[in-house]
Amino acid sequence: xxxxxxxxxxxxxxxxxxxxxxxxxxxxxxxxxxxxxxxxxxxxxxxxxxxxxxxxxxxxxxxxxxxxxxxxxxxxxxxxxxxxxxxxxxxxxxxxxxxxxxxxxxxxxxxxxxxxxxxxxxxxxxxxxxxxxxxxxxxxxxxxxxxxxxxxxxxxxxxxxxxxxxx
Numbered sequence: 001x002x003x004x005x006x007x008x009x010x011x012x013x014x015x016x017x018x019x020x021x022x023x024x025x026x027x028x029x030x031x032x033x034x035x036x037x038x039x040x041x042x043x044x045x046x047x048x049x050x051x052x053x054x055x056x057x058x059x060x061x062x063x064x065x066x067x068x069x070x071x072x073x074x075x076x077x078x079x080x081x082x083x084x085x086x087x088x089x090x091x092x093x094x095x096x097x098x099x100x101x102x103x104x105x106x107x108x109x110x111x112x113x114x115x116x117x118x119x120x121x122x123x124x125x126x127x128x129x130x131x132x133x134x135x136x137x138x139x140x141x142x143x144x145x146x147x148x149x150x151x152x153x154x155x156x157x158x159x160x161x162x163x164x165x166x167x
Contacts (some may be wrong), residue, residue, distance in 0.1 A: 005069045009034060010078025018065050025049045025060035028075065036075035036105045039059035040149075050106035050113075051075050054071030057113035059147075076105035079112065088112050107148050111162045113146040118166075130162035136166045 002017045009032060009126070018027055019076045025042075037060050040048030046061040051060045052074040079086035088111045091097070098104040108162040118136050128135075136144075140161045142155070150158065 003066045005065055006154045007068055007073055009072050009073045010075055012033075019069045020064070020066050021105055022065045022075060024051070024053075024058070024063040024068055024073070025056065025063045027065040028060060028073070034075055036077035037109075038102055038105060040103070040106075044106065045149075046103070047110060048103050048106040048142065050077055050109045050148060052113060052136050055113075055116060057110055073093075074109070076108040086112065087165050088115070088161070091164045092158070095161040096156045097157040097161040099150075099154050101146060103152075107145070107150065108156055110145055111158075111165070114141065114162065114167060117144065136163065141166075 001020050003020050004011065004015060005018055006031070009028065014032060016031060018031065025037055026037060028037055029039065037051050038048040039061065040046035042061050044059040047059065049059055049061040050057055052058070052070055053071050071152045076089070079089060088108050092104065097107070119120060124140060124143045126139050130156070140160050141159045145158065145162065
């Protein structure tokens with residue numbers, strides 16, 4: 001059964017008929033030709049498919065496309081504006097926070113989400129004082145980014161890159 005879905009992806013509005021079982025990841029990659037989010041585990045365990053939906057981190061392999069009509073979907077590809085990289089993208093390049101690069105788009109989207117969550121005062125499991133604003137030290141960044149796996153082990157550089165943006 002198909003359903004009409006309207007959503008904005010990286011600033012472009014799309015109205016498309018999709019099977020109601022289609023994941024947001026498959027819609028982005030297969031139907032809209034956006035290679036940014038990656039299909040890693042297809043079970044929501046690796047984070048390679050992480051995108052931002054209305055600014056919040058979402059594992060697109062677990063999200064049904066029909067559930068995200070009338071939303072703004074931002075992929076790592078869409079973070080760059082007017083030819084200028086997002087500060088997180090710049091920091092990843094400066095810190096060499098990728099090796100094979102497969103997980104990088106999901107890591108970048110997750111990092112942008114982490115920064116927004118911390119700015120809103122949302123605590124994590126390791127936040128010392130739940131009443132105070134979380135300090136994005138290495139432990140805090142590591143905890144918040146823990147849903148994104150890197151098979152190459154670039155974690156140290158990823159945490160450093162996010163820390164650079166905070167500072």
